[in-house]
Amino acid sequence: MDMLRIDDLHRRFGEKEVLKGLNLSVPENSIFGFIGRNGAGKTTTMKTVLGLLRPDRGEITVAGEKVEFGQTATNRFIGYLPDVPEFYSFMNPQEYLYFCGEITGMDKKEIRSRTDELLELVGLQYEKHRVKGFSRGMKQRLGIAQALLNRPKLLICDEPTSALDPMGRKEILDILMQVREQTTVLFSTHILSDVERICTDIALLNDGKVAVQGKLSDIKTMYRSDEFLLETETEADLVAIQNAFPFVEKIGRTQLTFRERKHTQFDVLNFVTNHRIRLSKLDRVEPSLEDLFMEVVDK
Amino acid sequence: MKSLFAFMKKEILEQIRTGKIILLGLLFVLFGIMNPAIAKLTPWILESVADTMESSGMVITSVTITAMDSWTQFFKNIPIGLIAFVLIESSILTKEYSSGTLILSLTKGLERFKVVVTKATVLTVLWTICYWMCFGITYGYTAYFWDNSIAQNLIFSIVCWWVFGVMVVALMVVFSTLAKSNTGVLCGTGGVVFASYMLGMLPKCSKYMPSYLTDGNSLIYGLTDAEKYMPSLIIAAGLSVICLVISIPIFNKRHL
Numbered sequence: 020m021d022m023l024r025i026d027d028l029h030r031r032f033g034e035k036e037v038l039k040g041l042n043l044s045v046p047e048n049s050i051f052g053f054i055g056r057n058g059a060g061k062t063t064t065m066k067t068v069l070g071l072l073r074p075d076r077g078e079i080t081v082a083g084e085k086v087e088f089g090q091t092a093t094n095r096f097i098g099y100l101p102d103v104p105e106f107y108s109f110m111n112p113q114e115y116l117y118f119c120g121e122i123t124g125m126d127k128k129e130i131r132s133r134t135d136e137l138l139e140l141v142g143l144q145y146e147k148h149r150v151k152g153f154s155r156g157m158k159q160r161l162g163i164a165q166a167l168l169n170r171p172k173l174l175i176c177d178e179p180t181s182a183l184d185p186m187g188r189k190e191i192l193d194i195l196m197q198v199r200e201q202t203t204v205l206f207s208t209h210i211l212s213d214v215e216r217i218c219t220d221i222a223l224l225n226d227g228k229v230a231v232q233g234k235l236s237d238i239k240t241m242y243r244s245d246e247f248l249l250e251t252e253t254e255a256d257l258v259a260i261q262n263a264f265p266f267v268e269k270i271g272r273t274q275l276t277f278r279e280r281k282h283t284q285f286d287v288l289n290f291v292t293n294h295r296i297r298l299s300k301l302d303r304v305e306p307s308l309e310d311l312f313m314e315v316v317d318k
Numbered sequence: 319m320k321s322l323f324a325f326m327k328k329e330i331l332e333q334i335r336t337g338k339i340i341l342l343g344l345l346f347v348l349f350g351i352m353n354p355a356i357a358k359l360t361p362w363i364l365e366s367v368a369d370t371m372e373s374s375g376m377v378i379t380s381v382t383i384t385a386m387d388s389w390t391q392f393f394k395n396i397p398i399g400l401i402a403f404v405l406i407e408s409s410i411l412t413k414e415y416s417s418g419t420l421i422l423s424l425t426k427g428l429e430r431f432k433v434v435v436t437k438a439t440v441l442t443v444l445w446t447i448c449y450w451m452c453f454g455i456t457y458g459y460t461a462y463f464w465d466n467s468i469a470q471n472l473i474f475s476i477v478c479w480w481v482f483g484v485m486v487v488a489l490m491v492v493f494s495t496l497a498k499s500n501t502g503v504l505c506g507t508g509g510v511v512f513a514s515y516m517l518g519m520l521p522k523c524s525k526y527m528p529s530y531l532t533d534g535n536s537l538i539y540g541l542t543d544a545e546k547y548m549p550s551l552i553i554a555a556g557l558s559v560i561c562l563v564i565s566i567p568i569f570n571k572r573h574l
Contacts, residue, residue: 121324
């Protein structure tokens with residue numbers, strides 16, 4: 020089942036049309052990477068899902084229920100972490116989670132146990148200071164705790180790692196990995212290494228529409244290149260191959276790449292066998308998410 | 319209901335921890351004490367400047383201070399109290415927009431009308447407590463030094479001013495749901511009050527304007543009948559109710 024479905028979403032701000040018919044489906048129990056450049060419309064999409072912005076056109080369903088602007092009942096399924104979460108600075112983490120639990124309508128006992136559990140998950144269990152002096156990383160962690168408080172079916176994180184140092188980023192990604200069993204995670208980002216690290220599914224947003232969407236592994240296969248990388252032990256061997264096949268491209272002292280045309284790989288391997296050339300590596304080049312992103316964006 | 323109480327609890331905690339309650343409390347206690355104190359000190363002040371005044375040709379003879387002087391001071395000082403109140407509390411809702419704190423509460427399922435109801439309630443209660451506390455202190459000291467009974471329509475005049483304050487609070491709420499920042503709230507609220515004073519200068523309109531309620535002196539000196547205040551009292555109360563009621567649908571439609 021799709022935890023989140025967006026059909027033909029349109030939204031403009033004045034003259035600028037930010038979303039031009041966006042379609043998206045987020046499968047249950049996935050970690051869904053929502054990728055796009057700054058200003059591509061990621062935050063607009065998320066805020067519309069949360070009922071904070073009214074769409075010009077289109078329909079959104081969360082857990083099968085239609086999202087309404089204003090009084091948004093579907094928000095009971097959702098935990099939300101904004102890009103820069105802001106809390107009441109006069110409260111400490113524990114007080115803030117209690118407050119969140121109370122406005123969600125959880126009972127006292129559950130609020131208490133859930134608060135302890137989540138503060139431990141995000142490493143803030145010993146933090147008794149008020150939020151006022153918190154670093155960005157700490158705020159982000161408290162943000163995840165508040166988002167998970169009422170056991171949401173869908174956790175929406177808006178660029179949770181963008182403003183953090185490598186250590187903070189690792190912490191957040193680890194937490195997101197951990198909560199995968201409990202909830203579906205949708206997170207927007209432009210940091211592709213984060214996506215490769217934890218996402219199961221992705222959607223690439225470009226020019227107000229989703230350009231590519233699906234399982235990360237499927238997409239990588241689909242866009243697999245026909246490029247091979249070959250590494251020899253000596254430079255002389257490499258020169259020999261290069262002389263026999265002028266179309267190969269030397270990229271290092273002992274490394275070359277070539278593209279598969281008509282059985283090129285077999286011809287090269289034949290040559291290698293006949294001339295008893297020792298290889299250290301023969302590899303099919305995997306497309307990086309970055310190449311994929313560039314390809315989609317440049318189209 | 320539970321979420322409404324939780325949000326209200328947060329609001330009160332905020333008022334306490336950010337020091338606003340203490341600030342307002344001190345301010346209104348100070349005003350409460352100042353009103354009779356200034357009246358009490360008037361003869362002494364006049365005496366100390368008597369020599370200088372005499373040289374410029376003014377002769378001060380005996381000065382009799384009564385409760386009326388204390389209440390005149392009250393009606394002179396309370397507008398400053400209200401202005402301070404508006405300045406201190408003007409960002410009560412707009413600060414939540416600019417910082418984004420409200421987004422987390424609303425995405426947790428807090429219904430929007432509860433936000434407006436909470437803010438309006440807290441502001442009205444705060445104004446009421448501050449105002450009546452100030453009145454109570456002035457009343458006590460004035461009763462101790464002089465005789466309050468010489469002031470006519472005292473309680474009615476005090477109620478009139480309180481209603482005017484409630485109307486200002488209601489204006490703050492409605493402009494908070496419309497404006498982006500507290501500057502907008504201050505301009506909107508100030509603008510309406512200013513317009514009311516301006517129109518009040520036209521003899522035909524004056525008794526219908528809410529600002530008419532602030533003329534407590536005419537009441538206590540018995541220069542005007544209490545009945546003459548009824549139209550403006552009804553209009554101010556009606557305007558307050560309208561402001562509070564329309565602020566809910568306005569806030570419901572607001573993009574955050």
